[in-house]
Amino acid sequence: MAEREVLLQVRDLCKEFKVRSRKLGGATQVLHALSHVNLDVYRGETLGIIGESGCGKSTLGRCIVGLHTPTSGALTFEGAPLDYHAKEHGKALRSKIQMIFQDPYSSLNPRKTCKKIVEEPMLIHNTMPDAKKREERVQELMSVVGLDAQHVHRFPHEFSGGQRQRINIARALSLNPDLLVCDEPVSALDVSIQAQVLNLFGRLQKEFGLTYVFISHDLSVIKHISDRIAIMYLGQVLELCDAASIYAKPMHPYTQALLSAIPPTSPFEEKQPIELQGDIPSPIGEQKGCPLASRCPHCTERCRQECPHLKDQGDGHQVACFLYE
Numbered sequence: 001m002a003e004r005e006v007l008l009q010v011r012d013l014c015k016e017f018k019v020r021s022r023k024l025g026g027a028t029q030v031l032h033a034l035s036h037v038n039l040d041v042y043r044g045e046t047l048g049i050i051g052e053s054g055c056g057k058s059t060l061g062r063c064i065v066g067l068h069t070p071t072s073g074a075l076t077f078e079g080a081p082l083d084y085h086a087k088e089h090g091k092a093l094r095s096k097i098q099m100i101f102q103d104p105y106s107s108l109n110p111r112k113t114c115k116k117i118v119e120e121p122m123l124i125h126n127t128m129p130d131a132k133k134r135e136e137r138v139q140e141l142m143s144v145v146g147l148d149a150q151h152v153h154r155f156p157h158e159f160s161g162g163q164r165q166r167i168n169i170a171r172a173l174s175l176n177p178d179l180l181v182c183d184e185p186v187s188a189l190d191v192s193i194q195a196q197v198l199n200l201f202g203r204l205q206k207e208f209g210l211t212y213v214f215i216s217h218d219l220s221v222i223k224h225i226s227d228r229i230a231i232m233y234l235g236q237v238l239e240l241c242d243a244a245s246i247y248a249k250p251m252h253p254y255t256q257a258l259l260s261a262i263p264p265t266s267p268f269e270e271k272q273p274i275e276l277q278g279d280i281p282s283p284i285g286e287q288k289g290c291p292l293a294s295r296c297p298h299c300t301e302r303c304r305q306e307c308p309h310l311k312d313q314g315d316g317h318q319v320a321c322f323l324y325e
Helices: 057-065 090-096 114-125 131-144 161-173 191-208 219-225 243-248 253-260 301-305
Strands: 006-021 027-042 046-050 072-077 097-100 179-183 211-216 228-233 236-242
Touching (some): 006 057, 006 211, 027 046, 027 057, 027 236, 046 057, 057 097, 057 179, 057 211, 090 097, 097 161, 114 131, 114 161, 131 161, 161 191, 191 211, 191 219, 228 243, 228 253, 236 243, 236 253, 243 253
Parallel strands (some): 097 179, 179 211
Antiparallel strands (some): 006 027
C-alpha cells in the first residue's frame, strides 16, 4: 500500500487566551483552549473533529487558517512551516487553505451581491484580473454548487439558509484551495438541507481533489462524511482513528461515553448510556493530569498527576489513556 501524503501536520499546538477573573478582583488568568494537539491530515481525506461545546474544535480550525495565532507548537503545510505572516508566501498560503463558517447568515456581507461575494477573493489575490473571466468563473462556481447562475445579482437575504451555505462554499472554491476547514457547516440547517449540503461536499471532494478538516458536534454527520475521526475534550485529542473503528471499537472512556449517547436505531434495541459523573473541569488556570481524571470511572493516581499522550494501539488507532500502556 502506497504511503499517503501528509498535507497538514500539527505538532504540540497550544493556544491560550488571557481572561479577567471577577472573583480575583479583575486579575488576569490563562484559559487553555488547546493543549499539545498533534494531528496529521492526509491529502484527499476528510478528517472529522468532534467533541462537546467548548472543547477547542473551532479554535483548532481558526489556528489552521490563521485567524488565531498559536501560543506555541508548529503547523506544517506541504512540508513547509505554515506562516501566514511571511512576506514571500503568506498570501499564497491563504489561497490554498480556506474556511467555511458555521453561520450561513452572518458569514456573508449583507451589502454585497452574490457575484461580488464570490469574486472578492479573486480580486484580493489578483488571480483573475480580467473582469469578464471573473464573471464566467462566478457563474461556473454557482453551477458547481447547485445554484442558478441568474441569481448572481441577488443579495444574501434573498436566499435560504442552504443556498447561503452554498454561496459560502462557492466563495471558498474561488481560489482553487487544497484544504477546506469546515466549522460546523451544516449545524444551522434543516435536516433535509443538511443531507443535500453533505452530498455536495462529497461530490466536490471527488471532483476537485479537496482535503477537509470537518468540525462538528453531530455524531451522525461526522460518521457519514469522515475517513478518520479525532475526539477532542478540554482542548486535547483523546482518540484518533478511522471512522469505522472508532464507532465499532471505541477505546478511550470518554469516547465510549460519547458514542453511548447516540439514540438506538430500533425501539427493540437495548442500550444503556454511560454517564460520566461530575462537572467538566475548568480550562482556566493550571492544568494537571488527564483532562478526564475527575470524571473517569477508571481514574488512578497517575491519571491525576500525569497527562497521557496519543499512542498507537495498532492499525493507526491512537489513544491518550494510561489504561492501554
